[in-house]
Amino acid sequence: MQQHTTCPYCGVGCGVAATIENGVMTGVEGDRAHPANYGRLCVKGSALHETLGDHGRLLAPRVDGREVSWDAALDQVATRLAAVRDEHGGQAIAGYLSGQLLTEDYYAANKLFKGFLGSPHLDTNSRLCMASAVAGYKRAFGADAVPCNYEDLEEAELVVLVGSNLAWNHPVLFQRLRTAKQRNPLMRVVVIDPRVTDTCEVADLYLPIAPGSDARLFNGLLAFMADKGKLDAVYLERHTQGLDDALAAARDEATTLAGIADDCGLDIEALETFYYWFASQLHVVTLYSQGINQSTSGTDKCNAIINCHLAGGKLGLPGAGPFSITGQPNAMGGREVGGLANQLAAHMDYHTPGAQALVTAFWDAPHLPEEPGLKAVELFAAVERGEIQALWIMATNPVVSLPDADQVKRALAACPLVIVSECMADTDTLAYADIVLPASSWSEKDGTVTNSERRISRQRGMLPPPGEARHDWWIIAQVAKHLGYEEAFEYSHPRDIFVEHARLSGYGNHAGGIPRLFDISALSDLDRNAYDALVPLQWPVTAEAPRGTARLFETGRFATPDGLARLVPVRPVTPEQALEACYPLRLNSGRVRDQWHTMTRTARAPRLLNHRAEPYIDIHPQDAQAHALVDGGLARVFNRWGEARVRVRVATSQRRGDVFIPIHWNAQFTGAGRVGTLFAPLTDPLSGQPETKHGAVACEPLDVAEEATLLLAPTCARDPLRSDDAYWARMPLNHAQRWQIASATSRDWLTWCAARFGVEATLWCEDATGGRLRAAGLRDGRLVWWLMVGPPSELPGLAWLDARFGDAALTDEQRRRVLAGSASGEADTGPVVCSCHQVGAKTIREAIRRGDASVDALGARLACGTQCGSCIPELKSLLEEEVAHAGTDEALETA
């Protein structure tokens, strides 16, 4: 049986068709009817069914470390929250939510905290992702309203990708862009990014911008447009205000191309080309993401971009507009219900005239807070100061994801009451919870999400939650009832919440004052069947637009009191985290292609770890040399806030002086990989979004005596770590756990493994002078542990060994091959490039050498790149490298 739902990963919000057989999800494919993806899925989405199962799930409520019944847990939550409120007031309670929650969960939580507990301190991890985009839209348009849709991306003549590695982070959208570009040879793509990413594969023009200089770039563009007579005077006159001030601000600094190119670290001709293209095209989409938002001046950067679109009249029409792409599956839904601390509800802010009375009346709320609450970073500071006495965290892992992440640990340790609703049994944050509530997860949860183009889609519950896990909305409503708010939380199904949310969006809307753009009141009357059958549609969904609204501001009327959009004067500033002599490297952070957030889900699909198996740092070859780092070695990256220990990848894709560490790794998977510990808790003054792309760090080689790789059967209950291990990383495989360990001192491994795992080394081989050792412990012919001491670059491909851990007993021939790690003569296929078809780099290089000269030819032979397509940029790089090598060989032969 196939059921249609929505992917829980990025902000693209793809439709997923899941096959359920006998209560098990056996496969997923893209929903061909879903307008976000039309049948496509990226590698993460394709592996969704591999991430399910009860193992590692949180299965029962716990209070103070003891498993209890739901009744007892709910009673404890309610009693303790009430006690804090009674003693310290609602201001002492806070909630920290997540873009992973469904809109219905979000709505119920927002209503409980703001309407009934009287706490304004309800914020969300979306703060880390798109708060600046929200603030930018609100300043320019009067509402948090994404004007564009995905088709605009395809219909544009010029697409500017700035601060977005679309190829890795929104792969399906990237594929749509690539396909559109193939269809329209006139389409041009500009990629603006300090790093050479896989997104550059579609770029006609790549600008390797100096980190943090985006506002300068777009201010310069505004001045260029004015100088070249490329302003849309009519549009500006009729639909905007603020041009003069914005232009004046832009002209405060040198507006010569040379000056701008210098400030942005760009080639002057490339800069002029970009400016010329932008100024001369009407159908321009500027797509921006965390590279813009995660900055202490993120909001200004957003407005610098929006200014250029307004000045050229490049929005409100097909193929045009400033397009913020969110990172999370339901960041937008959270914004819609008011799930940010500076919002009240349904796109109403605290200062929105009449909003307090309106919301109070709609909810019949006893005591609504009067002022906005604390935003994420300041919230955790307040927790550490003791101003917050109770904190309820849902579906997020702030110990990993926030800047100054060690401060979060201190705050949670200091907080008298920490409640955590969570799906997984082991997360870094759970260690600090007084009360743990097991929540349902994707495939179980039922409700709606909104993607980056305002499209509301159903995420459907298809499988029962394991153990005692419950839906978040249910948990919130039950706590509310235990607190005595039965009537306000009388929900029996997510539909009940959704229609209330829809009614609120229309409640008092258009009744004088400024109309609220977020209006889905046409969905207020959905019954259960209609809700279950809801097809994806874009808000507003009103009586006038019952099928939704594809594009906003087509009439040129904005959600401001006077209906005019605002150009905002922007004065570019440099990142607040300044480089210093002792911290000379600029730290950037972001996602990798095959992982999601703190890996709690994606690490359950072993093939997703094949692309990047360990936490790492990307560093330019000359920087690596200057800091004595070698490719494949280990580094300690540090500053006054914290440190990370990661694998070194020497990469020419990095600018000199810039390094990159992915955001995913945490204490469940590595010893010290939380990049959040390296960022200062500095935020944008308007949006409160932290500056997690501009850290200042130093790095040095990690001092290790030896490196070891251990593969352990599931029967090895104990980890293989010693207290003096300088580095470790754990990588789940299909039948074993892989541990990568680097130690400051060497150990007698054979003795140690025998003692640790209770099985002596059955076979081993040693190259003592080379410091190499491989060994395996077998019990009754079955693999229990496998060890290699030596650099991981010497590892065989682990698929064969992993499969042997699944065998009941090794054959003689297999046993002879166990230390080699492969079947006889079977070559290591190299690091996996195509995750869908598990095709390795070595295999691909060989095919290229045999004459496969294109991505298509490689796909025809090896199937790589033919499913999700997210590896196509890497395939192209390999093709280019091989061609370059062949050229070198020829040159050598000729010479």
Next chain:
Amino acid sequence: MSAYDEHLVIVGNGMAGHRLLETVLAHPHRPRHITILGDEPATAYNRILLSPWLAGDMDREALTLRHPDWYAAQGVSLIVGERVTAIDRQCRTLTTDQGRRLAYDRLVLATGSRAARPAVPGSDLDGIHAFRDLEDGERLASLADAGGRAVVIGGGLLGLEAAEGMRKRGMTVSVVHRATHLMNRQLDPTAADMLAAELGARGLEIHTGADLAAYAPDADGQRATGVVLSDGTTLTADCVVAAIGIVPNTSLAERAGLATARGIQVDAFMTTSDPHISALGECCEFEGTTYGLVEPIWRQAEVLAARLCGDTPAPYRERPCATKLKVSGISLYAFGPIAPTSAHEVLTYHDPQHGDYRRLLLRDGVIDGAVLYGDTGDGPWYFQCALAGEDLSACRQALLFGASDAQPLLDKPDTLSEEAA
């Protein structure tokens, strides 16, 4: 006179003589007149297979290399069961113990070797056997078939093969070996211990570090009833086999006045001090080396055959050779030095339960020596790499796993250095 018309006489129809004959016959310019003489009654047989034959793993017929009619068909005169007693170098004739006189133009001595006998009291007693030829084998086989106890002196290749053969025929066999581990010329202690354990498990009684002091005589002082070790231990036996090594048969050459030392001295073309007389195999000595394994002898045969047919071959050169043990169910392959020096890097592989062991000695990235026990399939590849002097540093990480793993690393273009460039 061309080589074609010369009369070639080969004295000795053992492994070396026969190999030479076969090689000469394969040559397009073989001499027309060839005579081969052997003092054993049988035509040429494969001496290497004596051990499996003794162990009962093989028929007698399987040992036979050629039947008499083959010689006739090749136009070769075959004389068996006659011993050459004298050579008249002046007249270029030789005489046999049957009084036969033969003229030669070219003479090849392939007289082989005999078992060395330990120089201890009682060595002239009856009941002390060697294990060199078919006759020895037949005698030992019939003794073994009668059961009882045997002592084999010498835990080298031949001793162990004899011991295991007699054990399999039903005897209780002890092996007395002077060194601290078996096959100490070919194996390191780990492999030797595995071998000893395996043989012990099969029922052989192994005494290493055991010095033979004397043979124990019976009451008549006629027949050996066992051995006495220097620590006083006495091992009684119905049959004693001495397999402590071999001695080249040089007496004929010596009587003819050819230069001899331990063996008949030859140059790199196998020529003795008389240009008309050559020698090869276990009877000869080249640059101080004498021989016991077939591999170098086959190369000697190549050189000598070419020369006898009028070619000018590349001179014979000493090369290392590999040892294999032919005891059923035990695979062993070894070459090169046994004890690592400070210049060596040692790579080992152990799977004791499974009976697999490998040890490679590397010197500057080149294999200098190897011991393989159990899974010996890669032995020849290691040996070839060693002979070629190939630097294997690039595949060192995979070297212990054999050619299939190591070769791809060697073949791989050095992408890293290119990138660095």
